[in-house]
Amino acid sequence: MQIEFMGGAQTVTGSQHLLTINGSRILVECGLFQGRRQESRERNQSFLFDPAGIDTLLLTHAHIDHSGNIPNLVKRGFRGPIYATAATVDLCEVLLRDSAHIHEQDAAYLSKENKKEGLPPVEALYTTADVEAALPLFRGVEYSEAVPIAKGISATFQDAGHILGSAGILFEIEENGKTRRLGITGDIGRTKQPILRDPNRLRELDIMLMECTYGSRLHPHSADATEELAKVIRKVHQRGGRILIPSFAVGRTQTLVYMLHKLYIQNRIPDLPIYVDSPMAFEATQIFRRHPECFDREMQRTFLRDRQDPFGFARLKYIRSAEQSKELNDLKSPHIILSASGMCEGGRVLHHLIHTLPSPENMVLFVGYAAQDTLARKLMDGDQNVPILGHMHSVNCEINVMEYFSGHADQNELLEYAGYSSPDRLEHVFLIHGEPDSAAALQEKLEERGYRNVHYPELGETVEI
Numbered sequence: 055m056q057i058e059f060m061g062g063a064q065t066v067t068g069s070q071h072l073l074t075i076n077g078s079r080i081l082v083e084c085g086l087f088q089g090r091r092q093e094s095r096e097r098n099q100s101f102l103f104d105p106a107g108i109d110t111l112l113l114t115h116a117h118i119d120h121s122g123n124i125p126n127l128v129k130r131g132f133r134g135p136i137y138a139t140a141a142t143v144d145l146c147e148v149l150l151r152d153s154a155h156i157h158e159q160d161a162a163y164l165s166k167e168n169k170k171e172g173l174p175p176v177e178a179l180y181t182t183a184d185v186e187a188a189l190p191l192f193r194g195v196e197y198s199e200a201v202p203i204a205k206g207i208s209a210t211f212q213d214a215g216h217i218l219g220s221a222g223i224l225f226e227i228e229e230n231g232k233t234r235r236l237g238i239t240g241d242i243g244r245t246k247q248p249i250l251r252d253p254n255r256l257r258e259l260d261i262m263l264m265e266c267t268y269g270s271r272l273h274p275h276s277a278d279a280t281e282e283l284a285k286v287i288r289k290v291h292q293r294g295g296r297i298l299i300p301s302f303a304v305g306r307t308q309t310l311v312y313m314l315h316k317l318y319i320q321n322r323i324p325d326l327p328i329y330v331d332s333p334m335a336f337e338a339t340q341i342f343r344r345h346p347e348c349f350d351r352e353m354q355r356t357f358l359r360d361r362q363d364p365f366g367f368a369r370l371k372y373i374r375s376a377e378q379s380k381e382l383n384d385l386k387s388p389h390i391i392l393s394a395s396g397m398c399e400g401g402r403v404l405h406h407l408i409h410t411l412p413s414p415e416n417m418v419l420f421v422g423y424a425a426q427d428t429l430a431r432k433l434m435d436g437d438q439n440v441p442i443l444g445h446m447h448s449v450n451c452e453i454n455v456m457e458y459f460s461g462h463a464d465q466n467e468l469l470e471y472a473g474y475s476s477p478d479r480l481e482h483v484f485l486i487h488g489e490p491d492s493a494a495a496l497q498e499k500l501e502e503r504g505y506r507n508v509h510y511p512e513l514g515e516t517v518e519i
């Protein structure tokens with residue numbers, strides 16, 4: 055078998071792993087690379103392989119750094135089936151349409167700029183029409199059911215506990231009279247998180263591709279997360295400010311809404327209005343409501359038995375129109391705004407940042423990972439002046455980072471995951487989806503535990519095993 059690392063290698067975005075087994079070309083993930091604008095455009099436009107030569111695509115989850123380049127793959131000739139869990143398929147529909155809009159707007163803006171200088175227009179990476187062409191290729195699969203995907207290869211999707219519908223994929227492979235178990239972890243979630251079930255780890259693997267986003271880090275104890283959030287809200291409320299939470303529309307937003315709901319009914323936070331300002335978050339929430347099969351026991355109880363809506367309560371308002379979004383700028387009394395994108399690379403959160411950063415009573419609360427060179431990372435790193443929509447803005451408000459909400463396993467949780475495959479059996483570990491310091495730290499720990507052949511592949515690297 056051949057494994058080619060075509061994206062998400064030595065970085066956390068743009069995941070693409072290509073397997074060639076028994077003559078079949080199987081792509082796992084087709085993520086969008088996110089970073090500096092120019093570099094992103096170039097990296098995303100062309101693939102390191104021929105899309106028309108790919109037989110099958112499998113997707114671990116709907117996050118755009120795993121799914122976001124699918125429409126471009128189809129535009130460039132891919133015609134095979136795309137296997138993903140039913141919830142992932144539904145989420146992709148929403149996420150990819152939104153992504154197409156962003157690319158269309160981006161291209162329109164750049165074309166206008168080019169025109170001023172007499173340069174040719176810029177083509178969007180892909181359009182809404184390309185998304186519509188890709189959607190019929192999706193095939194929804196059930197968790198824990200082995201699906202034959204090519205000659206001698208079956209794939210089983212196991213709950214990864216990362217976002218709704220997320221999965222690790224177990225490949226059971228018969229090749230040249232040899233049977234092997236290859237696991238691709240996808241993004242690994244955490245145990246005891248709200249809404250989702252704990253990760254169902256892939257076990258007894260011979261070969262593993264493991265994400266290592268937080269390979270060098272340990273998350274603080276998550277039991278305190280709810281109280282910590284309540285404290286922060288009380289503090290900012292008291293000084294009369296606004297809390298802006300840049301948050302991924304899918305997953306993080308629903309987790310926060312669920313927690314805020316709990317805090318609200320328990321009277322642990324003051325009675326202040328909460329706005330979820332992202333049309334996509336609204337649509338994603340509808341999809342959460344449609345997939346109770348992905349919920350953990352506590353959610354099942356609230357949602358199915360008590361017939362309560364965990365994603366809606368009196369003080370919470372979903373904002374959909376752009377006018378309503380702009381009206382939030384004029385609010386004088388304390389309030390909370392959740393808005394996408396989480397890495398502040400686009401979306402309505404940008405204009406909320408412009409209105410939030412100048413005042414010291416306000417707070418921007420980060421609750422997720424931000425890749426290098428993104429605006430969110432700059433703010434998290436304490437930059438005092440940041441570029442937003444072409445202008446520099448000074449940061450006078452409080453910037454807070456709460457890591458409790460990370461959707462990724464930390465070093466201990468990754469090691470625990472690896473522990474489900476014994477070092478005697480596991481022949482190859484490839485660390486993907488992580489920056490170099492994360493991978494190095496995890497590699498050291500894995501080697502201490504006796505794992506052999508732990509490798510951190512480069513972009514474009516090919517291995518034969």
Ligand SMILES: [Zn+2]
Binds near residue numbers: 115117216241
């Ligand atoms: Zn993810």
